[in-house]
Ligand SMILES: Nc1ncnc2c1ncn2[C@@H]1O[C@H](COP(=O)(O)OP(=O)(O)O)[C@@H](O)[C@H]1O
């Protein structure tokens with residue numbers, strides 16, 4: 001649906017050249033809710049804006065629906081752009097216009113007839129849960145309601161691709177969840193591909209099936225959300241994952257473990273799926289003599305799976321704890337020793 005091929009972008013900042021994007025390649029497939037995460041200045045907005053031609057690459061190619069944007073004439077480019085719309089962090093509503101008129105605006109500009117506009121605007125306001133606010137003005141709405149208007153306005157052109165630039169970053173956590181729920185419905189019920197950029201890992205965890213992590217204009221890690229959350233490689237990715245999935249042993253327990261002189265090994269196990277953890281622990285208790293104690297557990301819901309992280313202390317001689325490690329690994333469970 002969208003393909004970035006070796007994209008670089010240079011900007012001039014007070015006479016000096018700086019590279020906002022440095023050889024970025026990514027592919028977003030039809031139906032994806034693809035999240036791009038990174039700290040401020042990583043190049044996320046610059047990359048997103050290339051999809052609808054608001055920025056052009058200094059090097060590399062952007063393909064949308066199989067067409068390379070740089071090779072299109074004006075007419076073909078404007079045709080492609082019609083299949084894309086955008087949602088903004090600060091909503092970008094016209095304060096002098098009612099909710100109805102804000103949502104209707106793209107159709108008014110396209111000279112669509114009034115009856116069609118009225119029908120379509122009400123359908124969409126109902127979809128986003130704001131039909132009773134049609135004649136309100138933006139100043140009378142909460143942040144979440146304003147974003148619903150922004151989303152309805154983006155949907156009115158029937159896009160196939162929705163670009164969201166920090167769509168929830170101006171909202172409180174509870175409102176964020178309700179907007180993410182709405183975006184999920186848009187993806188599922190309207191079959192719209194969503195590309196969302198954010199600096200909040202909760203957004204990726206709650207919404208996305210795929211993720212790319214950006215830093216200093218480069219993609220440093222990308223994949224299915226389950227894989228990246230379950231097994232992050234890059235230190236920055238690990239930092240982001242840690243903001244939503246806690247896997248650290250509480251300080252008090254670390255202290256206790258350090259004080260105890262018993263022979264032991266501490267392992268962190270990661271499970272994807274339902275109750276497999278319980279059955280595995282039961283098997284270990286049947287097969288081995290070692291005493292064990294779960295010192296930390298965390299279950300996280302992701303889009304495609306449940307990720308369970310368990311930190312377990314095994315007491316016993318090293319040869320047996322090594323056998324346990326091997327046994328767990330043989331079951332296809334990710335296991336790593338934790339050194340305090
Ligand atoms: N139009 C521009 N002119 C000059 N520098 C820019 C421009 N747009 C973005 N930049 C710079 O490019 C870098 C990446 O910006 P941006 O894509 O907005 O990052 P992000 O969205 O990840 O915060 C930043 O250092 C920013 O200052």
Ligand SMILES: [Mg+2]
Pocket residue numbers: 044045046
């Ligand atoms: Mg940005």
